[in-house]
Amino acid sequence: MANFQDIKQAAYENNMQLPKLGLVLFTFGNVSVADHAKGVFAIKPSGVPYDNLHPDHMVVVDFEGNIVEGDLRPSSDTKTHAVLYKHWENIGGIVHTHSTYATAWAQSQRDIPLYGTTHADHLTSDIPCAPPMADDMIKGNYEQETGFQILNYFKEKALDYQEVEMILVGNHAPFTWGKTAEKAVYNSAVLETIAHMALLTEQINPNAPRLKDALIKKHFERKHGPDAYYGQ
Amino acid sequence: MANFQDIKQAAYENNMQLPKLGLVLFTFGNVSVADHAKGVFAIKPSGVPYDNLHPDHMVVVDFEGNIVEGDLRPSSDTKTHAVLYKHWENIGGIVHTHSTYATAWAQSQRDIPLYGTTHADHLTSDIPCAPPMADDMIKGNYEQETGFQILNYFKEKALDYQEVEMILVGNHAPFTWGKTAEKAVYNSAVLETIAHMALLTEQINPNAPRLKDALIKKHFERKHGPDAYYGQ
Amino acid sequence: MANFQDIKQAAYENNMQLPKLGLVLFTFGNVSVADHAKGVFAIKPSGVPYDNLHPDHMVVVDFEGNIVEGDLRPSSDTKTHAVLYKHWENIGGIVHTHSTYATAWAQSQRDIPLYGTTHADHLTSDIPCAPPMADDMIKGNYEQETGFQILNYFKEKALDYQEVEMILVGNHAPFTWGKTAEKAVYNSAVLETIAHMALLTEQINPNAPRLKDALIKKHFERKHGPDAYYGQ
Amino acid sequence: MANFQDIKQAAYENNMQLPKLGLVLFTFGNVSVADHAKGVFAIKPSGVPYDNLHPDHMVVVDFEGNIVEGDLRPSSDTKTHAVLYKHWENIGGIVHTHSTYATAWAQSQRDIPLYGTTHADHLTSDIPCAPPMADDMIKGNYEQETGFQILNYFKEKALDYQEVEMILVGNHAPFTWGKTAEKAVYNSAVLETIAHMALLTEQINPNAPRLKDALIKKHFERKHGPDAYYGQ
Numbered sequence: 041m042a043n044f045q046d047i048k049q050a051a052y053e054n055n056m057q058l059p060k061l062g063l064v065l066f067t068f069g070n071v072s073v074a075d076h077a078k079g080v081f082a083i084k085p086s087g088v089p090y091d092n093l094h095p096d097h098m099v100v101v102d103f104e105g106n107i108v109e110g111d112l113r114p115s116s117d118t119k120t121h122a123v124l125y126k127h128w129e130n131i132g133g134i135v136h137t138h139s140t141y142a143t144a145w146a147q148s149q150r151d152i153p154l155y156g157t158t159h160a161d162h163l164t165s166d167i168p169c170a171p172p173m174a175d176d177m178i179k180g181n182y183e184q185e186t187g188f189q190i191l192n193y194f195k196e197k198a199l200d201y202q203e204v205e206m207i208l209v210g211n212h213a214p215f216t217w218g219k220t221a222e223k224a225v226y227n228s229a230v231l232e233t234i235a236h237m238a239l240l241t242e243q244i245n246p247n248a249p250r251l252k253d254a255l256i257k258k259h260f261e262r263k264h265g266p267d268a269y270y271g272q
Numbered sequence: 273m274a275n276f277q278d279i280k281q282a283a284y285e286n287n288m289q290l291p292k293l294g295l296v297l298f299t300f301g302n303v304s305v306a307d308h309a310k311g312v313f314a315i316k317p318s319g320v321p322y323d324n325l326h327p328d329h330m331v332v333v334d335f336e337g338n339i340v341e342g343d344l345r346p347s348s349d350t351k352t353h354a355v356l357y358k359h360w361e362n363i364g365g366i367v368h369t370h371s372t373y374a375t376a377w378a379q380s381q382r383d384i385p386l387y388g389t390t391h392a393d394h395l396t397s398d399i400p401c402a403p404p405m406a407d408d409m410i411k412g413n414y415e416q417e418t419g420f421q422i423l424n425y426f427k428e429k430a431l432d433y434q435e436v437e438m439i440l441v442g443n444h445a446p447f448t449w450g451k452t453a454e455k456a457v458y459n460s461a462v463l464e465t466i467a468h469m470a471l472l473t474e475q476i477n478p479n480a481p482r483l484k485d486a487l488i489k490k491h492f493e494r495k496h497g498p499d500a501y502y503g504q
Numbered sequence: 505m506a507n508f509q510d511i512k513q514a515a516y517e518n519n520m521q522l523p524k525l526g527l528v529l530f531t532f533g534n535v536s537v538a539d540h541a542k543g544v545f546a547i548k549p550s551g552v553p554y555d556n557l558h559p560d561h562m563v564v565v566d567f568e569g570n571i572v573e574g575d576l577r578p579s580s581d582t583k584t585h586a587v588l589y590k591h592w593e594n595i596g597g598i599v600h601t602h603s604t605y606a607t608a609w610a611q612s613q614r615d616i617p618l619y620g621t622t623h624a625d626h627l628t629s630d631i632p633c634a635p636p637m638a639d640d641m642i643k644g645n646y647e648q649e650t651g652f653q654i655l656n657y658f659k660e661k662a663l664d665y666q667e668v669e670m671i672l673v674g675n676h677a678p679f680t681w682g683k684t685a686e687k688a689v690y691n692s693a694v695l696e697t698i699a700h701m702a703l704l705t706e707q708i709n710p711n712a713p714r715l716k717d718a719l720i721k722k723h724f725e726r727k728h729g730p731d732a733y734y735g736q
Numbered sequence: 737m738a739n740f741q742d743i744k745q746a747a748y749e750n751n752m753q754l755p756k757l758g759l760v761l762f763t764f765g766n767v768s769v770a771d772h773a774k775g776v777f778a779i780k781p782s783g784v785p786y787d788n789l790h791p792d793h794m795v796v797v798d799f800e801g802n803i804v805e806g807d808l809r810p811s812s813d814t815k816t817h818a819v820l821y822k823h824w825e826n827i828g829g830i831v832h833t834h835s836t837y838a839t840a841w842a843q844s845q846r847d848i849p850l851y852g853t854t855h856a857d858h859l860t861s862d863i864p865c866a867p868p869m870a871d872d873m874i875k876g877n878y879e880q881e882t883g884f885q886i887l888n889y890f891k892e893k894a895l896d897y898q899e900v901e902m903i904l905v906g907n908h909a910p911f912t913w914g915k916t917a918e919k920a921v922y923n924s925a926v927l928e929t930i931a932h933m934a935l936l937t938e939q940i941n942p943n944a945p946r947l948k949d950a951l952i953k954k955h956f957e958r959k960h961g962p963d964a965y966y967g968q
Contacts, residue, residue, distance in 0.1 A: 550966055604936070607854060608939075675851070
């Protein structure tokens, strides 16, 4: 079997960012890193404290959810990651957390309204909240079905996973992704901040309007448009 | 008298986790560790700052609340611990804190509704809030009666202390427990996070529904059921 | 003039606790330590960052507010401290902060209701909020009048400064005191936590009742009564 | 071309204060330092993480927004800074952040009411929130127009930029400034605290009154009036 050292190392390093960024309590989160050429991803083992984590603990899994390398049981959310990698070929990393504010929005089953430019710098729509899954999906292959719930909600709302790199799963918690695991981790921290600010905005002004279209477009394009001028 | 070094050391180490996890201000909390074979537990001395704490300071007490070993006065909540150990033979550790969000729910005299999977991963019911005690219980052996208030509320609500490892005592603050003190400390941190998220959920959506039954069952069973697949 | 090294050292050490406890931003706070036998107190100089503070910077002032020793200008709140020391002979330290939650209650001009045992462990009444001062008091010797506003409010409400060691000055911020500066600093941190929990309690349950009398009495007496059994 | 080492060093040091003070996530903020004699300012490069920042990375720009020295692209907000320096000759530093509470007020499109002396110690008016910009301003030279939006709102409200050193740009986030960059950074932290306290005040008492005039005047003058007696 091949050498997956690079994705295991990357998965390790990005998992270690979650407690640093204040996004996880104990083991409530996981990061995976994919190698699409080899059809596999490396993911955190289930329930192992971050303090004890080592690159060699990472479990390598294929896009059907089968273990390819590793002595430990992979994260219980592994099949959700597998479904997303299988269908979205341009994502290189996925993050799942139970970060406080994003999870509270997921529990409240509301999309996060686009209230300001901090949000628009990252995506031009509300942050979607998929509804809780149907009972038969839950009773079946639950974590795999969670992946399909995400895919289906993106289709239903006509969202592009390369433009909207985050979702709340209703009653559960957020998933984020990106071209790289670094970007996916970045998105998790950004989501948590946007979720916090959005609640505060509604508390300060229950009638706060959504961001006007001209500002949505401007802020997104200066970071992501053809003439982007943010960053180096 | 016997050598209680193991439970004193364990009580010390677990007490030291409380300030690390942000669950206590000054001395507002205590952890105990039981040895059911010997019929005793070790508990933090009363009012000693965490910075000055040493394993030898731990006080060893029997399940009637009598001091067996130790030069210092034990935590003022000692008799509550004693009652719980005496009646619940399968718990090895108990934690009491005044952590901010859990205490606020206790002061509000409300159970914490089961709003999401973070909660369901740990227990399948609302987190119970025992009502404030009757005046004659308060005027009597108050801390012992607090233990009976907890026992009685579990009986009244038909809760199993091995499935629900936490309670709010109305107007007062939370108690948690577990097979080990490590688990009891873990439960205190989990409770604080669930308490925070539940308030935020109600602020984001005052009509947020409780978690649907299928999800409650699924999340609890994947961690605790016969086919549990969380952790190693 | 005498050697005030002991109160200067104590004032320095207790001032340094404020940023450690998260109670001050920049220089928004001050601690003083009194020597009633000599009729003086040592207080933080005005506007000096905590990082640069040294015991020798402390300014020694008498109970009329006159500088007795020191090269720097004392805290702008010095005359408030002087009035309290002059009239309340049993206090050895005073703390003033603009800590977030206590200040928000002061700005809202409400007493903090006694909602739980965390509060009752420290005092048996609501935490008083003195009304904003009359215009002529403000235009006059403002900081001295702030001291009288506190004294007068305690008289009006028949509060005992040895039982209630804290107050909110309406629209302004909290003052706390105690037999020692250590106790006064402790009270400032306790007040901030009680202020935070009280707001959360009202958010969780707008109809949360005040603590029942039996519990108020019990919790206060186990810490402060003739048969107190908290601490060593 | 001249040697701009002093303003580059100062810009670097003040930028590094933002993460220390908890005012920025990732790269969501920037500080600039002006040399009015030379007609230039040094500003953070765009999108460079604080951990990697070095004084030599700072970009020197003139008051029209043209790069004078530096290999990196300057902050995307550079033209906003340029407009303010060009028209307000007595400011030496500008700070832009997306700090959580100040940004939430900007998103809610409300001025922050003057509720207490913490606020009055720094300015005697509500903290202004400029309305979101007109669509043609947004589609045009957006960052430059943001500068004009600020200038125009100060004119419209007859505010003096030397007395009111902060503004919220509606739907966007805060800008602060001062005679020095140190003062501008200080103002950003003060603004965040005032924004937090003001929301809490309204939550504790929805009918909280604004600060009375006598107190506004007193607190501002003791820090800033001709007979100021705060600080050394």
